[in-house]
Amino acid sequence: MNLSIQAVVGRFERSVTAGIRYGRREMDDPAKDNVTEASAHSWRFGGDDDLTFIVSRADIRRYALSVGAAAGIHHDVAAARQAGYRDIVGPAYFFQTIGTSLGRLVPAAALRPDGLIGEDDSEDRVVAGGSEVTLGAPICAGDEVQVTVSEDPPEIKQGSRARLTIRTMHRTYSVAGVVAAQEVYVRIGHG
């Protein structure tokens, strides 16, 4: 995909404006509670390109180093090809580098004081609840990963010390139509 500088700047400006608007507008409208991340991201970032991630060798090497994956197939092209991969291959949970960043590619000024994005405004303390992952085809450098995302309506529970908001997100990562990973991620907000 080739983009002119003007197109990139225009897209960035749209994302800044929409990203700042998003937090209040969506949270103030209960009917939007079950808005999918796919539609939210399209609206915020101005195009479906935001759900496409082109994987670089640096992406894989960085992630591999961050999870202690030292095998040559994650770092050395020759070793990866010798093992039958088309290029260096991501560790098992490489999809995290895509999923976690979705919706967070905004300027620092658009983040809440806790560093999360505006849509989390109703929650004071947010922690990871858990995940369920099914792995498919490997993801290699050079792959174009398509992500489909959706979010269940938030589940509200009364905890022992605070109200809990449980958000469940579903993400599917595919390469050339073949599923690489399916992820259900649960995040818990207190307050």
Place this chain on the structure above:
Amino acid sequence: VSTRRAIPDGDNDETISRQLASSLFTPTEVDLFMFCASTWNTHRIHYDRDYARSEGHQDLVVPGPLQAARLAQLLSEYAQAKGGRLHRMSVRHQLTVYCNEPLELRAVLSGSEQRHSCTAIEVLVFVLDATGREATTGNATILFEGAGLNPPVTLSGGAE
């Protein structure tokens, strides 16, 4: 919050034979930085100690996804070494884990079954904190492809 240990103590011979893999990991500030940077995790509880404490945490919080990723890596490397592959994993984070706290990651065999063209082994996974409490628990499936393939582990015989 569960603080009991669901897995038997290590002096149980059966447990030792069923333990597939384990590793020790003490996440430092650098580990947290590298993981948050590579996943663009901007949540301040992972890199701003003062902010984390203002939320009531005793220190920087180790991301749950980092614990899951480390468990997945442990299983994936075990599986690849045995000619299999990690197929699925489900985890639940039970306790908050903090920076510089020694953790033990464990994978314990819980069952196996023959499927159409492969053998599946079921695994329980744990992240234990320094006091032995279960910070993260879950289960996973490792597949060994190929009809008639003998898996490298059996419930009766334990891990090779």
